[in-house]
Amino acid sequence: MSPKQINKLDASDKLSGKRALFSVPEDVIYLNGNSLGPLPSNVQHRLNSVISEEWGKDLIGSWNKHGWIDLPLRVGEKIAPILGAASGQVLCCDSVSLNLFKLLASCLQLRPDRTRILSQKDNFPTDLYVAQGLQQLLGPSSCQLDIVAAEQLADALSEEIAVLMLSHVNFRDGAVHDIAALTQMAHERDILVIWDLAHSAGILPLSLDDWNVDFAVGCGYKFLNGGPGAPSFVYVNKKHHDQFTQPLQGWMGHKAPFEFDPSFTPAEGVGQFMTGTPPILSLAALDAALDVFADVDVKQLNEKSMALAEYFLKLAEQQPALRDLQLSSPKEPVQRGGHLSFAHPEAYAICQAWGDVGIIADFRSPDLLRVSFSPLILCFEEIDRSVQALFEVMHHKTFSEAKFHQRRKVT
Amino acid sequence: MSPKQINKLDASDKLSGKRALFSVPEDVIYLNGNSLGPLPSNVQHRLNSVISEEWGKDLIGSWNKHGWIDLPLRVGEKIAPILGAASGQVLCCDSVSLNLFKLLASCLQLRPDRTRILSQKDNFPTDLYVAQGLQQLLGPSSCQLDIVAAEQLADALSEEIAVLMLSHVNFRDGAVHDIAALTQMAHERDILVIWDLAHSAGILPLSLDDWNVDFAVGCGYKFLNGGPGAPSFVYVNKKHHDQFTQPLQGWMGHKAPFEFDPSFTPAEGVGQFMTGTPPILSLAALDAALDVFADVDVKQLNEKSMALAEYFLKLAEQQPALRDLQLSSPKEPVQRGGHLSFAHPEAYAICQAWGDVGIIADFRSPDLLRVSFSPLILCFEEIDRSVQALFEVMHHKTFSEAKFHQRRKVT
Numbered sequence: 001m002s003p004k005q006i007n008k009l010d011a012s013d014k015l016s017g018k019r020a021l022f023s024v025p026e027d028v029i030y031l032n033g034n035s036l037g038p039l040p041s042n043v044q045h046r047l048n049s050v051i052s053e054e055w056g057k058d059l060i061g062s063w064n065k066h067g068w069i070d071l072p073l074r075v076g077e078k079i080a081p082i083l084g085a086a087s088g089q090v091l092c093c094d095s096v097s098l099n100l101f102k103l104l105a106s107c108l109q110l111r112p113d114r115t116r117i118l119s120q121k122d123n124f125p126t127d128l129y130v131a132q133g134l135q136q137l138l139g140p141s142s143c144q145l146d147i148v149a150a151e152q153l154a155d156a157l158s159e160e161i162a163v164l165m166l167s168h169v170n171f172r173d174g175a176v177h178d179i180a181a182l183t184q185m186a187h188e189r190d191i192l193v194i195w196d197l198a199h200s201a202g203i204l205p206l207s208l209d210d211w212n213v214d215f216a217v218g219c220g221y222k223f224l225n226g227g228p229g230a231p232s233f234v235y236v237n238k239k240h241h242d243q244f245t246q247p248l249q250g251w252m253g254h255k256a257p258f259e260f261d262p263s264f265t266p267a268e269g270v271g272q273f274m275t276g277t278p279p280i281l282s283l284a285a286l287d288a289a290l291d292v293f294a295d296v297d298v299k300q301l302n303e304k305s306m307a308l309a310e311y312f313l314k315l316a317e318q319q320p321a322l323r324d325l326q327l328s329s330p331k332e333p334v335q336r337g338g339h340l341s342f343a344h345p346e347a348y349a350i351c352q353a354w355g356d357v358g359i360i361a362d363f364r365s366p367d368l369l370r371v372s373f374s375p376l377i378l379c380f381e382e383i384d385r386s387v388q389a390l391f392e393v394m395h396h397k398t399f400s401e402a403k404f405h406q407r408r409k410v411t
Numbered sequence: 412m413s414p415k416q417i418n419k420l421d422a423s424d425k426l427s428g429k430r431a432l433f434s435v436p437e438d439v440i441y442l443n444g445n446s447l448g449p450l451p452s453n454v455q456h457r458l459n460s461v462i463s464e465e466w467g468k469d470l471i472g473s474w475n476k477h478g479w480i481d482l483p484l485r486v487g488e489k490i491a492p493i494l495g496a497a498s499g500q501v502l503c504c505d506s507v508s509l510n511l512f513k514l515l516a517s518c519l520q521l522r523p524d525r526t527r528i529l530s531q532k533d534n535f536p537t538d539l540y541v542a543q544g545l546q547q548l549l550g551p552s553s554c555q556l557d558i559v560a561a562e563q564l565a566d567a568l569s570e571e572i573a574v575l576m577l578s579h580v581n582f583r584d585g586a587v588h589d590i591a592a593l594t595q596m597a598h599e600r601d602i603l604v605i606w607d608l609a610h611s612a613g614i615l616p617l618s619l620d621d622w623n624v625d626f627a628v629g630c631g632y633k634f635l636n637g638g639p640g641a642p643s644f645v646y647v648n649k650k651h652h653d654q655f656t657q658p659l660q661g662w663m664g665h666k667a668p669f670e671f672d673p674s675f676t677p678a679e680g681v682g683q684f685m686t687g688t689p690p691i692l693s694l695a696a697l698d699a700a701l702d703v704f705a706d707v708d709v710k711q712l713n714e715k716s717m718a719l720a721e722y723f724l725k726l727a728e729q730q731p732a733l734r735d736l737q738l739s740s741p742k743e744p745v746q747r748g749g750h751l752s753f754a755h756p757e758a759y760a761i762c763q764a765w766g767d768v769g770i771i772a773d774f775r776s777p778d779l780l781r782v783s784f785s786p787l788i789l790c791f792e793e794i795d796r797s798v799q800a801l802f803e804v805m806h807h808k809t810f811s812e813a814k815f816h817q818r819r820k821v822t
Contacts, residue, residue, distance in 0.1 A: 030470060038467075039463075044467075048459075051450065055447070056450040057436050059441060060443045060446045061771070097659070098686055101659055122673070124662075125673055129675040133656075137548070228473070228690075229692075231690060245544075247548040248509060248544060262558065264536075275506060279639075280639035281458070281640075360470060362471070364671065
């Protein structure tokens with residue numbers, strides 16, 4: 001495409017003004033917003049204020065004066081419209097893993113005659129680990145995780161299943177499930193559903209209330225741009241409020257935490273999903289980051305993200321040097337989340353070499369190059385440059401023999 | 412005491428230089444460091460750097476480049492000497508409540524023939540709530556919480572008990588338990604111990620390894636000054652490493668999280684206590700805050716804290732107007748943590764009126780005025796002014812009819 005045509009695409013982008021709300025290095029094209037969203041510029045200011053003014057000057061009084069005590073609910077309220085959820089059903093606290101544990105145990109409580117959790121073999125592993133941990137704790141006669149391939153899910157929805165736990169968008173190939181259809185199929189067998197929206201929130205249009213979803217969790221640090229390890233959100237449909245008590249009980253989920261009653265009485269509604277004291281600095285960063293979404297329709301975000309991905313694919317197809325990259329994502333844009341994945345035996349080294357020239361994508365073991373399209377920060381001209389740079393890497397084979405070694409220990 | 416005598420006390424204070432490392436308002440005397448520690452001045456700088464440089468510029472690469480991935484272990488290593496713990500046994504993650512859940516379930520796993528958790532009636536309520544949550548989840552035939560009064564603990568240590576869970580310092584009256592003696596008594600009956608060090612870490616000398624403590628948790632935001640809702644720490648004695656798998660399994664506690672294996676294999680040692688992705692901003696604040704402790708002996712901190720408290724009591728005794736404040740803390744300084752508590756029917760209103768003139772203490776329902784002595788920021792002259800101000804409040808009865816109302820909902 002000619003520079004003029006590219007400029008035309010960018011000129012007609014209604015979201016182009018949003019880039020100015022982020023602080024992204026000039027020499028970087030960031031194709032990894034689904035791992036860690038970029039930095040919204042207002043976060044620094046907000047954290048300065050929370051640290052110096054609130055913590056530093058108002059000290060303990062800030063729990064009331066600056067509303068720290070309500071922040072998990074307030075941030076939940078900000079996230080709710082992004083999920084298609086009415087007020088009072090979303091809370092922001094802890095991690096996706098911990099919130100899944102709370103939800104899975106609650107589902108077993110709501111379906112006392114059933115013991116099975118159904119999930120998908122290539123679900124994000126932490127979701128499976130959480131279920132395995134619960135199974136280990138309760139014993140296999142009280143809790144059993146069944147995992148099947150995606151195409152076997154419908155058949156596996158038997159009346160022994162208490163809860164279906166799935167990720168909306170697959171973290172590897174970006175394939176999306178039809179939440180409405182699967183939720184309805186599950187409900188027909190009286191099965192509860194938990195949707196993990198880690199790769200959906202802020203990039204795919206969601207209608208949790210309309211779809212009659214029971215429970216959901218999601219991630220604050222991916223497309224919501226809340227910063228590294230930002231707290232997770234949890235959605236609890238109003239119809240289930242006050243029907244059960246989640247098991248990770250702590251004082252912040254108590255109905256009256258400052259009465260210091262030795263017996264636990266859960267807070268009403270979604271509030272009982274709090275456990276301990278929330279990490280205010282991390283939560284305030286997410287709160288600030290969400291301001292970017294105040295005047296944005298998720299549908300617009302999704303459309304631009306799809307257009308960027310389609311443009312990427314179109315350019316890549318024109319380059320014979322890129323043919324060794326096997327698209328592992330669905331071809332239909334509406335069947336994908338916000339990223340594309342390509343299989344290549346040297347994916348790790350290619351990702352490193354691409355990164356060396358400023359194009360930041362992601363590698364997922366064993367052989368996937370994952371490319372994400374954050375519509376708030378990217379323009380078409382950057383996609384053009386990214387593909388060009390990838391061509392250089394692949395054509396001249398500038399990637400090394402580097403292999404993936406994960407880091408784990410204190411060094 | 413004459414101003415000259417007070418100045419002499421302050422002049423001989425070897426910790427007086429530490430105040431300059433904190434940012435505390437000039438017009439405030441902060442007697443609440445056991446609820447929320449004051450702001451160490453280097454935190455702002457560190458967070459600026461984590462936000463603008465690490466997140467903003469190095470983006471996803473910061474997990475390795477800036478060691479975010481190891482931060483929970485590195486912060487644990489910084490806390491270890493404060494606890495009297497050798498390397499490799501302390502991790503920083505999640506909240507006290509969540510870490511207690513992990514530990515309690517692990518203890519039941521380590522003592523498969525026993526089902527009872529023993530704790531104290533006036534333990535901090537969240538500790539009891541966690542045990543109640545586990546009991547509810549497992550059923551009373553698999554897990555039963557017994558709570559008794561402090562003086563009945565020794566007698567209650569029967570061979571039905573799997574684990575004794577206590578707070579070292581009582582959150583109300585500041586009374587301390589003898590960790591060494593109780594741990595030994597418990598071990599004689601093959602009972603495991605979990606010590607909650609929320610009000611101890613950073614203010615009382617601790618020797619967890621020497622005392623042969625099995626497990627401990629504690630708080631990052633009290634005497635460690637890590638900021639509102641700073642992550643908790645968890646101590647796992649080396650002798651128990653790799654003997655069990657804690658049940659809140661998530662990808663960050665996996666042996667190889669980036670292999671994305673669908674089956675959970677725990678990380679070695681204390682590393683398995685990680686669950687989800689840690690809140691890096693909150694964790695980095697705690698990491699910076701801990702620098703203050705690098706060249707400080709906890710014994711020194713404890714001695715100064717005791718001296719400040721004794722000075723407070725001595726001055727208060729000289730004021731007839733303060734006689735209505737009933738000391739509910741132990742009289743012997745070595746039997747107390749870092750705070751004093753006084754009972755008064757109008758404790759809430761008194762605390763508010765004292766706060767109105769810049770002396771920030773704490774109210775604990777129903778009738779306690781809690782006064783904490785953070786040795787890193789306080790001087791004797793401030794204790795003198797505090798008591799003088801309290802005298803003014805009590806003598807002139809400037810406190811109103813204000814009653815305590817807790818805030819809970821989004822308003």
